[in-house]
Amino acid sequence: xxxxxxxxxxxxxxxxxxxxxxxxxxxxxxxxxxxxxxxxxxxxxxxxxxxxxxxxxxxxxxxxxxxxxxxxxxxxxxxxxxxxxxxxxxxxxxxxxxxxxxxxxxxxxxxxxxxxxxxxxxxxxxxxxxxxxxxxxxxxxxxxxxxxxxxxxxxxxxxxxxxxxxxxxxxxxxxxxxxxxxxxxxxxxxxxxxxxxxxxxxxxxxxxxxxxxxxxxxxxxxxxxxxxxxxxxxxxxxxxxxxxxxxxxxxxxxxxxxxxxxxxxxxxxxxxxxxxxxxxxxxxxxxxxxxxxxxxxxxxxxxxxxxxxxxxxxxxxxxxxxxxxxxxxxxxxxxxxxxxxxxxxxxxxxxxxxxxxxxxxxxxxxxxxxxxxxxxxxxxxxxxxxxxxxxxxxxxxxxxxxxxxxxxxxxxxxxxxxxxxxxxxxxxxxxxxxxxxxxxxxxxxxxxxxxxxxxxxxxxxxxx
Amino acid sequence: xxxxxxxxxxxxxxxxxxxxxxxxxxxxxxxxxxxxxxxxxxxxxxxxxxxxxxxxxxxxxxxxxxxxxxxxxxxxxxxxxxxxxxxxxxxxxxxxxxxxxxxxxxxxxxxxxxxxxxxxxxxxxxxxxxxxxxxxxxxxxxxxxxxxxxxxxxxxxxxxxxxxxxxxxxxxxxxxxxxxxxxxxxxxxxxxxxxxxxxxxxxxxxxxxxxxxxxxxxxxxxxxxxxxxxxxxxxxxxxxxxxxxxxxxxxxxxxxxxxxxxxxxxxxxxxxxxxxxxxxxxxxxxxxxxxxxxxxxxxxxxxxxxxxxxxxxxxxxxxxxxxxxxxxxxxxxxxxxxxxxxxxxxxxxxxxxxxxxxxxxxxxxxxxxxxxxxxxxxxxxxxxxxxxxxxxxxxxxxxxxxxxx
Numbered sequence: 001x002x003x004x005x006x007x008x009x010x011x012x013x014x015x016x017x018x019x020x021x022x023x024x025x026x027x028x029x030x031x032x033x034x035x036x037x038x039x040x041x042x043x044x045x046x047x048x049x050x051x052x053x054x055x056x057x058x059x060x061x062x063x064x065x066x067x068x069x070x071x072x073x074x075x076x077x078x079x080x081x082x083x084x085x086x087x088x089x090x091x092x093x094x095x096x097x098x099x100x101x102x103x104x105x106x107x108x109x110x111x112x113x114x115x116x117x118x119x120x121x122x123x124x125x126x127x128x129x130x131x132x133x134x135x136x137x138x139x140x141x142x143x144x145x146x147x148x149x150x151x152x153x154x155x156x157x158x159x160x161x162x163x164x165x166x167x168x169x170x171x172x173x174x175x176x177x178x179x180x181x182x183x184x185x186x187x188x189x190x191x192x193x194x195x196x197x198x199x200x201x202x203x204x205x206x207x208x209x210x211x212x213x214x215x216x217x218x219x220x221x222x223x224x225x226x227x228x229x230x231x232x233x234x235x236x237x238x239x240x241x242x243x244x245x246x247x248x249x250x251x252x253x254x255x256x257x258x259x260x261x262x263x264x265x266x267x268x269x270x271x272x273x274x275x276x277x278x279x280x281x282x283x284x285x286x287x288x289x290x291x292x293x294x295x296x297x298x299x300x301x302x303x304x305x306x307x308x309x310x311x312x313x314x315x316x317x318x319x320x321x322x323x324x325x326x327x328x329x330x331x332x333x334x335x336x337x338x339x340x341x342x343x344x345x346x347x348x349x350x351x352x353x354x355x356x357x358x359x360x361x362x363x364x365x366x367x368x369x370x371x372x373x374x375x376x377x378x379x380x381x382x383x384x385x386x387x388x389x390x391x392x393x394x395x396x397x398x399x400x401x402x403x404x405x406x407x408x409x410x411x412x413x414x415x416x417x418x419x420x421x422x423x424x425x426x427x428x429x430x431x432x433x434x435x436x437x438x439x440x441x442x443x444x445x446x447x448x449x450x451x452x453x454x455x456x457x458x459x460x461x462x463x464x
Numbered sequence: 465x466x467x468x469x470x471x472x473x474x475x476x477x478x479x480x481x482x483x484x485x486x487x488x489x490x491x492x493x494x495x496x497x498x499x500x501x502x503x504x505x506x507x508x509x510x511x512x513x514x515x516x517x518x519x520x521x522x523x524x525x526x527x528x529x530x531x532x533x534x535x536x537x538x539x540x541x542x543x544x545x546x547x548x549x550x551x552x553x554x555x556x557x558x559x560x561x562x563x564x565x566x567x568x569x570x571x572x573x574x575x576x577x578x579x580x581x582x583x584x585x586x587x588x589x590x591x592x593x594x595x596x597x598x599x600x601x602x603x604x605x606x607x608x609x610x611x612x613x614x615x616x617x618x619x620x621x622x623x624x625x626x627x628x629x630x631x632x633x634x635x636x637x638x639x640x641x642x643x644x645x646x647x648x649x650x651x652x653x654x655x656x657x658x659x660x661x662x663x664x665x666x667x668x669x670x671x672x673x674x675x676x677x678x679x680x681x682x683x684x685x686x687x688x689x690x691x692x693x694x695x696x697x698x699x700x701x702x703x704x705x706x707x708x709x710x711x712x713x714x715x716x717x718x719x720x721x722x723x724x725x726x727x728x729x730x731x732x733x734x735x736x737x738x739x740x741x742x743x744x745x746x747x748x749x750x751x752x753x754x755x756x757x758x759x760x761x762x763x764x765x766x767x768x769x770x771x772x773x774x775x776x777x778x779x780x781x782x783x784x785x786x787x788x789x790x791x792x793x794x795x796x797x798x799x800x801x802x803x804x805x806x807x808x809x810x811x812x813x814x815x816x817x818x819x820x821x822x823x824x825x826x827x828x829x830x831x832x833x834x835x836x837x838x839x840x841x842x843x844x845x846x847x848x849x850x851x852x853x854x855x856x857x858x859x860x861x862x863x864x865x866x867x868x869x
Binding site for chain 2 (some may be wrong): 035084108111183186200203298
């Protein structure tokens with residue numbers, strides 16, 4: 001080994017909810033809506049000194065075959081509202097919300113994140129995601145207007161515009177000097193003007209600069225466009241993790257893109273999502289992991305999952321029998337709506353061919369095939385094994401840390417906090433106490449300088 | 465969960481007890497309030513400041529607090545930012561502020577302002593439903609329209625602002641969508657039926673299929689039905705135009721309306737007009753609370769209150785004016801006034817503290833005990849939900865199929 005100092009691991013916790021990985025039938029499974037569940041989960045993450053809590057988003061209930069999908073957990077709270085409430089019951093934990101740039105406006109979202117950053121004393125983060133689908137758009141004024149190819153162009157301009165709003169106060173404006181009567185230093189506070197392809201807005205932003213300057217920015221996505229967007233604009237990227245080699249390749253690729261934007265290696269953290277199953281021994285953990293997979297993938301779930309690829313009704317097939325001998329319907333997927341995983345199957349005929357080959361080679365039923373091909377647990381073993389796995393991956397530059405998704409709400413993180421975290425601390429690769437108070441502190445990110453205020457344009461404040 | 469059903473006609477002040485709310489905004493409603501020695505103007509953008517204010521209101525057993533908000537900088541001008549540097553400018557998002565306070569309080573209602581004109585009803589519906597979940601049934605909202613045209617330039621979606629009547633029509637549609645989304649999950653939609661593998665009963669989730677002039681929304685909500693079924697919807701009349709339209713919005717869409725009036729006769733006229741509009745809309749059987757908005761400066765004696773107001777006016781460089789009546793005097797005098805005004809058909813009051821640091825404790829520690837002595841205000845919180853405090857029933861979901869009683 002070289003004398004390179006040990007990398008410090010970043011850990012975050014994704015609240016388990018609307019996905020078939022969340023096992024709701026377990027007697028230990030609690031409510032995914034009751035605020036007590038969020039409090040328990042957040043306080044566990046904070047007790048374990050995690051960097052942040054993460055919330056995903058979905059803006060329309062999933063449907064399959066023209067009906068609301070009823071096999072998985074359904075329902076989630078509003079992201080901003082629940083994170084603001086969690087700021088009251090935690091002190092250090094970062095609060096990361098996934099907010100869509102398609103069905104929102106920059107002024108409102110910037111104001112919500114700046115407010116959350118104030119109300120949490122510097123713990124807000126924004127996972128910027130995009131959408132184009134008319135299905136989700138049916139819940140919004142703008143509808144499904146966005147052409148697919150404009151997803152990233154709108155997202156980039158949305159983020160750039162929000163950044164202009166965050167930077168429209170540089171943090172020195174508020175004097176609040178009751179003797180002189182000057183509340184503001186001058187009347188230019190918050191002035192902005194943005195003209196672009198997607199947004200043409202001007203005026204005054206009405207939230208003063210927040211503790212972190214701007215929220216921490218996350219970007220999810222494995223595509224080339226997504227990687228480039230992250231390299232140009234994000235503080236952390238949240239992706240899928242496969243093997244050590246895949247992780248290292250992704251890490252090298254994304255970090256390699258930073259220099260073109262004048263950014264250093266440490267300015268973008270790579271934090272893949274990961275699941276875990278822990279046991280007293282490795283053997284026990286593997287046995288438990290198998291049971292968990294059976295709970296995550298019921299016979300009905302397996303058939304429904306297969307329909308994502310086949311794009312047709314397969315309800316007549318036996319999940320314990322062989323794969324259908326008919327081919328998938330090609331073209332636009334109309335069976336499963338509101339589900340990101342559908343995008344993985346860009347070539348359903350090829351996917352079906354590969355799956356048939358796999359099923360024949362290993363003599364797998366439909367359900368067994370789905371269990372084998374969908375994301376299994378990332379980390380399985382005793383606490384010592386899992387701590388070793390995580391540390392190895394991080395030291396090998398396959399990741400800077402992980403966003404952990406337990407399979408039980410809300411107590412699924414407890415065992416990790418109680419058993420794996422102390423071992424990582426013993427190894428000297430994970431904090432035993434928070435060094436700072438803000439999420440930027442936890443992630444080792446600098447507070448950004450506000451851009452130099454531009455000369456006001458357009459209709460401007462009188463007396464400025 | 466549900467409160468006892470209200471006696472019929474309870475909103476026409478037949479019961480003895482008054483309802484009291486406080487409107488929180490900055491350092492108080494007087495533009496110089498932030499310059500008071502105890503004002504904490506440097507803390508206006510911290511959670512602690514708002515938590516302290518709401519804790520004080522809750523200690524006074526108030527029904528609820530409202531949080532003012534807008535999608536533009538505060539201005540004394542209708543045409544745009546006024547360029548002033550001597551008044552509080554800047555605000556935190558009201559819904560987030562209310563949510564931040566919710567876990568720190570137990571009984572008091574939390575009612576943030578929401579602007580219908582530039583927001584998505586789908587987002588607002590789930591935000592207020594979530595505020596209700598995190599506060600365990602204490603959420604409301606105050607819907608408002610955006611009047612200044614310069615606010616529209618923050619969104620760029622519309623070249624020119626909508627005319628008043630259309631803005632209010634849009635706000636009414638916004639509320640209709642919000643309420644339908646709250647009802648789009650039956651209370652018992654989550655079944656967790658291990659035997660059939662179903663987490664929810666999809667027959668208990670409903671498309672709302674709203675089609676209006678400014679938006680169409682399919683539904684259902686992504687957030688399960690909130691604890692109150694429907695959080696409390698409120699709206700205010702306003703002196704800045706739209707009087708009739710605002711009355712119409714309250715009459716058609718609100719559970720609580722706030723009336724800005726110069727005196728009891730003005731309040732009576734507004735109450736009459738709103739009640740008539742309510743009846744015309746076929747909603748007279750639905751309870752509607754009407755509160756008067758009052759700005760208050762409270763002190764040990766009337767000359768002290770006058771002097772404090774004058775001192776603030778001098779700092780501000782102009783006498784304070786308001787769309788509401790402005791009261792300066794003692795707690796006993798204010799109690800007299802409230803008892804007099806309520807005969808106009810009011811069931812309560814939303815008080816705007818002139819200077820928050822002084823007038824909020826004067827309300828909770830001076831006015832409230834005075835009203836209690838007179839037997840017209842609660843001595844303890846008698847319900848855990850805002851609907852419960854206001855004597856409003858928990859509504860059944862409109863889409864749910866109810867078994868015959």
